Amino acid sequence: MRYEAKKDCGRGAGGKGCMREPIKYVFIWPAFLVVLIIALFPLIYSLVASFQAFRLVPPRPPRYIGFENYGNLITAARFWGAVINTATIVFIAVALQYIIGFAVAVALHAKVPGERLFRVTFLIPMLMSPIAISLIMRMIFNSTIGPVDDLLTFFGLPNLPFLTNPTWAKGVLITVEVWQWTPFVILLILAGLQTLPRDIYEAAEIESATPWQQFWGITFPMLLPISAAVIFIRIIESFKVMDTVFVLTGGGPGTSTETLTLFAYQEGFKKFNIGQTSALSFLFLITVIVFGVVYLALLRPYLERSR
Amino acid sequence: MARVTLEKVQKRFGEVVVIPDLDLVVDDKEFVVLVGPSGCGKTTTLRIVAGLEEASAGTVRIGERDVTQIRPGQRNCSMVFQNYALYPHMTVRQNIGYGMKVRGEPKDEIERRIHDAARILGIGEYLERRPKQLSGGQRQRVAIGRAIVRNPDVFLFDEPLSNLDAKLRIEMRTEIKRLQRRLENTVIYVTHDQTEAMTMADRVAVMNKGVIEQLADPISLYERPANVFVAGFIGSPSMNFMPAELVGENGGLAVKLEDGTALPVPGDRQTRYGGSVGKPLTLGLRPEHMSGGQNGPAVATLTPEAVEPLGAHTLIVGHAASTKITAQVDAHYACAPDEPTPITFDMNNMHLFDQQSGAAL
Known part of the structure; x- marks a missing residue:
């Protein structure tokens, strides 16, 4: 029997022989348990919590309420406000990051003088803590002591409410x-x-293609796969923006700059409404998954062409 | 009229002089091959003609036009690259039509010329495929297709066959040659493969260290190499070189090898070499101008180290007069390693070179 099982494995005939070896479970279970405890348990726990009326303050025993948390959220204006704020910040910011980033990368690739220094300098913002940056930016854009408004005053222009006006705050x-x-x-x-x-x-140069034609005909389409990945990563990351908003505007004025993550934070850690927060997290997850699927489906024909 | 003229062209990369001073005229409709070892400047020369490298000095003309300062796209050259340089994200049709598209030519004209090129090169059924879906030979055909649709003044080929297997290489070189006859264009072709150079070219320029050592038709190169470098580069297996001296013997001249073997110089060459008696020389003789056994007056003893039967003939690699040589003998000639055997030199086909300058006498 032992010989037969071994033979099956070697032949790779559907692994029937291997399947009969019970010892494999001994090796698989520890890893499976670790995944279960670290990843799946919290996920399942929060999924269960999202269907419950579950508050830590005041403490009450959890009670199954079906889709009520989801219903409450979907009908709440604050939730939709947060969705719109997040989407606005994410799409405009990522679009600008991509356009500016691509342009700068092309410039750096062209071996301009001092290009190495620029390369390092341009990377510094990414390496800094978002909290630190946000604190500095809060000072820079402060309406009374900020240097930006000082500069505007210097040129005789009116001070702008950078962090106190909803539109300007989103801009910041x-x-x-x-x-x-x-x-x-x-x-x-x-x-x-x-x-x-x-x-x-x-x-292309021998074919008389101008640099502009070379960019649109060669560079851009050939970088489409990497562009798709970069944009995807940035959008997913930006959806989770929290620290910057928290420090700079705190979601204000009012809730005009409140993002989904900040809304979840307020619900979970200010109101301790675990059920509602869990439902919000799942709605967030569904949104990101739907967006990701649509994004990749739309890009697929172009990506296949570039591959 | 698309004669290509390079006048006193130089190329320096910083302190390094790659091409010291190069003059070359490629006539209209002529197929010239630049051949030489790696780093001899042949590709740089081609790129200077294409405009992809700027000449440090000198003039490049295509026809009557001075194109030295003109950018590549305006020189009306087409180039086929070693790695094909096809646009991987475009189909074969788009690859071939790209140049015409960026030059703003009408769509129906583009389509007509793509179909003409596809028909000539037999790639009609691949027009909607992408380069990665094609074999090496098909990719090279597409690259050539992209070059011919432009109807250029000059075709430039940069080692286009070096990525293909031996069989395909032979097929493609015939095809390129046939294409050139059909299209009647001027061609400059770079290769390091002397067989490719010999089989395709109207004239071959043998380059070494940025200098054209000899520019001649293939047969002249083979029969009358200008110097030791050309003699050694052209021909396979390479020509044998032996240190020698011209001496007077029995009222005539003889080539004396280092071990004292005297090889009589044929009567019709006696006058030509008369002035070089006593000078240190190099005797050059191709393996195919040797034969096994004693079949003539010029016989040396060869101690074989390896015997390589190739079917049509056999190569004997060994030492004669303390010099390593290769002899090509009859396939059935009986010899064995380490057993000295007489080899007859065909002195009518010998070459003598000045040992110092390397120039042919």
Whole structure:
């Protein structure tokens, strides 16, 4: 029997012989348990909590309420406000990061004088703590003591309510996001640019293609796969923006700059409404998954062409 | 009229002089191959003609036009690269049509020329495929297709066959040659493979250290190499070189090898070499101009180290007059390693070179 089992494994005939070896469970279970405890348990626990009326303060025994938490959220104006704020910040910030990042990467790839110094300098924002950056930005954009308004005053222009007006506050949040995360785009696009073969550009040059035509005809389509990945990573990351908003505006004025994560934080750690927060987290997860699937489905034909 | 003229062209990379001073004229509709070992400057020369490298000095003309300062796209050259340089994200059709598209040519004209090129090169059925879905030979055809649709003044080929296997290489070189005859274009072709150079070229420029050692038709290169470098580079297996001296013997001249073996110089060459008696020389003789046994007056003893039967003939690698040589003998010639055997030199096909300058006498 033992011999037969071994033979089956060797032949790879559906692994029937291996399947009959019970010893494999001994090796599989520890890993499975670790995954279960670390990843699956909290996920399942919060999924269960999302269907319960579950508050820590005042403490009450959890009670199953079905989809009520989800219903409450979907009908709440504050939730939709947070969705719109998050989407606005994410899409505008990522679009700007991509455009600026791509342009800077192309410039750095062109071996401008001092390009090495620029490369390092441009990466610094990404390496800094978002909290530290947000604190500095809060001072810079402060309406009374901030240097930006000082500058406007110097030129005889009126002071602007950078952090106290909803539109300006969103603008500041987007600016900070762009400032901090454009280097990430630069880094990846630059890496992509360095993998492009030189001879195809020479072929294009011999064909009389202008630099602009070379960019749109060769560089951009060939970097489409890496661009798709960069944008995807940045969008997923930006959806989770929390620290910057927390420090800079605290979601205000009112809830005009409140993002989904900040809303979840307020519900979970201010009101200790675990059920509602869990439901919110799951709605957030569903949104990100739906977005990801749609994004990849839309890009698929283009990506296949570039592969 | 697309004659290509390089006048006193130089190329320096910083302190390094790659091409010291190069003059080359490629006539209209001529197929010239630049051949030489790696680093001899042949690709740099081609890239200077294409405009991908700027000449440090000198003039490049295509036809009557001075193109030295003109950018590559305006020189009306087409280039086929060693690695094909196809755009990986485009189909074969888009690859071939890209140049015409960026130059703003009408769509139906682009389509017509793509189909013409596809028909000539037999790639019609691959037009919707991408380069990665093609074999090496098919990719090279697409690269050539991209070059011919432009109807250029000059075709530039940069080692286009070096990535193909031996069989395909032979097929493609015939195809390229046939294509050139059909399209009647001027071609400059770079290769390090002397067989490729000999079989394809109207004239071959043998380059070494940025200098054209000899520019001649293939047969002249083979029969009358200008110097030791050309003699050693052209021909396979390479020519044998032996240190020698010209001496007077029995009222005539003889080539005396280091071990004292005297090989009589044929009567019709006696006058030509008369002035070089006593000078240190190099005797050059191709393996195919040797034969096994004693079949003539010029016989040396060869001690074989290896015997390589190739079917049509056999190569004997060994030492004669303390010099390593290769002799090509009849396939059935009986010899064995370490057993000295007489080898007859065909002195009518010998070459003598000045030992110092390397120039042919």
